[in-house]
Amino acid sequence: MxxxxxxxxxxxxxxxxxxxxxxxxxxxxxxxxxxxxxxxxxxxxxxxxxxxxLTVDEYVWRNLEKWPTKTAVVCGVTNRSYTYEEIYIQSRTLATNLIKKFKLGNGDVIGVMSHNIPEYPIVTFGILAAGGVVTTFNPLYTEYEVCRQIELSDVKLMIVHEDYVPVVKEAYKHAKKNIPIIIINIDKPLPENVTRLKELVEDDHVDLGILKQVNRKPSDIAVIPYSSGTTGLPKGVELTxxxxxxxxxxxxxxxxxxxxxxxxxxxxxxxxxxxxxxxxxxxxxxxxxxxxxxxxxxxxxxxxxxxxxxxxxxxxxxxxxxxxxxxxxxxxxxxxxxxxxxxxxxxxxxxxxxxxxxxxxxxxxxxxxxxxxxxxxxxxxxxxxxxxxxxxxxxxxxxxxxxxxxxxxxxxxxxxxxxxxxx
CATH class of the missing domain: 3.40.50.980 (Rossmann fold)
Incomplete structure (x- = not known):
């Protein structure tokens, strides 16, 4: 090129x-x-x-007061949608629960594995607001490819669309890891012993004050996407x-x-x-x-x-x-x-x-x-x-x-x- x-x-x-x-x-x-x-x-x-x-999280929300009630994301299949204000609030709620319930610390890496859905920004900005680093997974990956990225990025937690949970669990077996999974569940019933994203973003009893302990700078890594691998296996790219x-x-x-x-x-x-x-x-x-x-x-x-x-x-x-x-x-x-x-x-x-x-x-x-x-x-x-x-x-x-x-x-x-x- x-x-x-x-x-x-x-x-x-x-x-x-x-x-x-x-x-x-x-x-x-x-x-x-x-x-x-x-x-x-x-x-x-x-x-x-x-x-x-600014950090990415600060940058995206710096003009929130200009369009809080406008639609931010809508699904072209189901018409499920969120306003900017809703995504902001739910991402902050998620961030609080990631810190409180999953002990997420500044710089910890969280994997996201999903196709395009309106909840993708909620998850991404929730991780960033909690001080975490986002590494995005190709939802077409095999369990071996998922395992490799988990190990290379030292993933502490996975947020996964329900369609890809079986692949992630198989990847855990290969990696010999027992990492928590938060499931993005839209329609299907799930067992009671799993953590649903919905429970973490619609929690009305969180203390957002916990987010004051987050300490991230513009020079800190925010996202680790993996390159296409056209000259070898996919490589993690550390973007600040x-x-x-x-x-x-x-x-x-x-x-x-x-x-x-x-x-x-x-x-x-x-x-x-x-x-x-x-x-x-x-x-x-x-x-x-x-x-x-x-x-x-x-x-x-x-x-x-x-x-x-x-x-x-x-x-x-x-x-x-x-x-x-x-x-x-x-x-x-x-x-x-x-x-x-x-x-x-x-x-x-x-x-x-x-x-x-x-x-x-x-x-x-x-x-x-x-x-x-x-x-x-x-x-x-x-x-x-x-x-x-x-x-x-x-x-x-x-x-x-x-x-x-x-x-x-x-x-x-x-x-x-x-x-x-x-x-």
Whole structure:
């Protein structure tokens, strides 16, 4: 991907075209005369930002008073939903019980294993509010893969959707561990001797004062997602509060893709990409909740529920991967009615042929549709580059976002400039 980026950077211009919508209100920015320095370092063309000295938990809730009663998360299958205020209260209640009942200490690691559900933010922010570290598990993992991550991350407790409890229990046998399990139980009856998440988040008798003992700093680790393992087994990536807060703030600048949440307006973003992955966790859940958007969760891609969510919930923002774009461009199930509310589609995770983009565009009646491609990686929390709302060169992954510097190097780690070949 870096080689592709080098080619792309050589053709980037340093001007803005006409902005497609005044609603974006993109401010004027300070641009460098060239994105490449004399040392062959790629600089962001945007003005640097100042990163707030906050933990992720503090950052997400800093504007809670602006939208407490707005829907934060809704399930695209069951319509089960929570307001921002409800998630805040339930996550604090969970945090208190994690400390009191499970003796969670500052920096202890808790595993989360679930598909996308409205309770995912409650669990995540509850762990962070208790001073814990979140490590997210792929719900498709086998017991051996779960065992490996438990051991590598030194997990003290697991919060698991009921569908995956059998796999986790088998993993415990391999690891020879007896770690507590909190079960996210939605519909099925469970034995009395298990701990249900519902009991820990709807407890009216907790003393939230216990949270005063939590001591976490921006430099502390907040999340340990595991990389895809394309060059070997998945590796834990230690992301600090500052890493994640920085990436959220970087998305609030000239590359911003959402409209501001007001009393009369709230964008809806589809959360179909897995929240255990850095793309879904950082860009969709953490950042969009910090901005007061509504998240619409889907447990997996199924054509009927996917299209129904777009139409019924009038989704504005879609974060996609190439197979989803191909579906939108070729499936006979897709109608203009399904696509009527979509205003912005951001594509990542893999390169996308321009032919597939054009097929998708042909299905839209919205001439102001914004299509962006981006590049990122888990280690970068994860967004690195993003194309701007006014760009129509859909094969480009755009500019380095604020505060980002990039190098394209050869086998000896020597910086390469425009047009230079690595080998």
């Amino acid at each position: 870096l080689c592709d980026l080098a080619t792309i950077m050589t053709i980037l211009t340093l001007r803005f075209n006409k902005i497609l919508s005044n609603l974006y209100k993109v401010p004027s920015v300070v641009r460098f005369k060239h994105v490449w320095t004399s040392d062959n370092v790629v600089k962001s063309p945007f003005k640097d930002i100042v990163v707030p000295e 509060n500052r890493n994640l807060v920085s990436n959220c703030e970087q998305q609030n600048t000239d590359v911003r893709q959402y409209h501001y949440t007001t009393e009369t307006h709230q964008d809806t973003a589809l959360a179909i990409l897995p929240l255990f992955h850095s793309y879904g966790l950082g860009i969709i859940m953490l950042h969009k909740m910090a901005a007061g958007l509504k998240l619409l969760t889907l447990p997996k891609f199924q054509p009927d529920t996917f299209l129904n969510s777009l139409k019924v919930h009038r989704t504005n923002i879609l974060f996609a991967v190439p197979p989803m774009v191909l579906f939108l461009g070729t499936s006979l199930q897709v109608t203009p009615e399904h696509l009527a509310s979509l205003r912005c589609i951001t594509i990542g995770a893999a390169p996308l042929p321009i032919a597939d983009v054009n097929k998708m565009i042909s299905r839209f009646q919205n001439s102001n549709l914004v299509i962006s491609q981006g590049y990122g990686m888990t280690e970068a929390s994860p967004l690195v580059t993003l194309s701007l709302p006014d760009r129509t060169d859909y094969e480009s992954v755009g500019y380095a976002i604020p505060n980002i510097e990039l190098r394209v190097v050869d086998a000896n780690m020597k910086n390469l400039g425009p047009g230079q070949v690595r080998y």
